[in-house]
Amino acid sequence: MEPSAPKPAKRGRPPKVRLSKREPLAHQAAAHLRDLIIRGEMVPGSRIPERELSERIKVSRTPLREALKLLERDGLIEILQNRGARVISFTVEEARELFEVIAGMESLAAQLAAQRITDDELAQLERLHAQMLEHYRNRDKDPYFDVNSRIHDLVVDLSGNGILRSTHADLMLRARRGRYMAIMKPARWSQSVAEHEGLMEALRARDPEAARRVWQLHLNHTGETVCAVLQEQAVETTAG
Template identity: 40%
Template sequence: MRLVQNSLHAEVAAQLRDRIFAGELLPGSFLDEVHLAEQMEISRTPLREALKVLTAEGLVRHEPRRGCFVNEVTEQDLDQIFPVIALLEGECAREAAAQATDADLEALEALHDKLQRHAKARRINDYYAANFTIHEAIIALAGNPWLAQVIGDLRKIVKLARLQQLHAPGRLDQSLSEHMAVFAALKARDPEGAEAAMRTHLTRQRGALRELARNQKSRLAP
């Protein structure tokens, strides 16, 4: 696929990022610059700039004299990242509760209605999409671009783990209950309650991912 000349490294980075998240470029795999440049029909200069961007995001690691590899996320990484995300998104929920207008809350109510319908129908992929939209909406309502940027970068790293926490037993209903608790605090314009509910939600999400990883490991054990 030929990239237009003015796309430069940003478009190259976006395409590589999509391929990593799609599982086309697997964690731990070597990123062959010559092969990728030929495949994408670009010179190695924008490719190297794109790899620098992905390295800064934590999606790629550079090893001296060896080159670039897709990063691998360990359980320890997730244990360290999730408390930070919980802290930051908790702050977003706190600020959103203090600043949300009636129109904002009406829009959030429509999103939560959709979330409930997907949960009731057990449409997990649709639930994931609605869940992501709700988190993004709350982050946007906080009106703090610095928080949004850091959360977005950390989420990219978590996404490398390719674990779907809603497949953990009972997690779908638990997740919905947690979301409704966050929304109840937002409607009540209770900043402290919204912050606590969001932090609980993300802490339990980490617990579900840990359980899922344990189950996968036990199934693979001889």
């Protein structure tokens, strides 16, 4: 099924900061900062302004610094002695290697999901897929990305393989930033939506091989797009 013609793109808005009393402040702050990095609001190579961020997300410097340590562990930032912290650059080589692995993992997950998915689980995916299509038609980039990410994570969950789930979650801390870059390209965005529909068709048919094949192609295309975006950025930086 071909996706409906989309409306002109809308500019994404950063998510609102909502801190919960149930989760440690450091973990909440880390989640918020991670989102800023993924969405490109904190660009690779940039310094992290602790005082400004502390005021923005309404946490003291202590939990903020704990949050930075969590992000350093995730491989998103580096903390420099006596020089603060900065966002780590995402290189073309890293993106290529990362998406080679993720393509293999997620295509396996799709294959297993097609074998094991229940009617209720398929209905859950159908609802998310419909939401994603609506965001695509409206060119709501950030809501689209959020639902799209939930679909990818749910397919991995539906594989029923705990090792696959935990390994994938670790890798996605780095790869999600690249996936967000990919939807900046209108042609890739349209292609991606069509590939998602291909996966849904395979899951509806309970066809493991078709699910594996379309999801492998989907993640390979995403990786290629991310590498192309990074190469363009490198050329622009050199030219500037």
